[in-house]
């Protein structure tokens with residue numbers, strides 16, 4: 001059975017592909033940077049942050065977590081030559097709304113004891129203050145031995161209500 005999501009994808013993609021002309025871009029990002037941001041559905045990184053196709057890596061996860069993204073950051077830098085990190089968290093983030101205990105309880109309640117046991121040591125990396133979380137993640141990246149010392153790192157807060165990005169560090 002084809003879901004409405006799949007139908008939408010197929011028809012919109014056919015339209016996109018019929019006009020597509022950028023099939024010859026290089027694999028490494030042309031502007032040698034990566035953006036790390038949240039998976040939040042209200043953020044359109046390409047439009048909001050001025051990223052053209054082929055310019056940058058965009059790494060997304062729940063909360064725009066640097067710890068969660070480290071694997072992708074290392075691949076971006078060591079295999080594909082990016083030299084700058086732009087970290088962007090945002091107002092109204094879901095990660096501000098629960099604790100690790102809440103998430104573990106929810107998994108146990110909804111998915112049962114096997115699931116709870118499987119993710120028993122998982123840190124969901126929630127945070128309680130947006131600016132502090134941005135500073136903490138930038139600090140984590142600056143201290144990480146897996147991120148070269150000459151990499152430029154900045155931290156930003158994006159306001160989902162206004163579309164404005166504010167530099168924090």
Ligand SMILES: [Zn+2]
Pocket residue numbers: 038039040062063064090092093094095
């Ligand atoms: Zn978020």
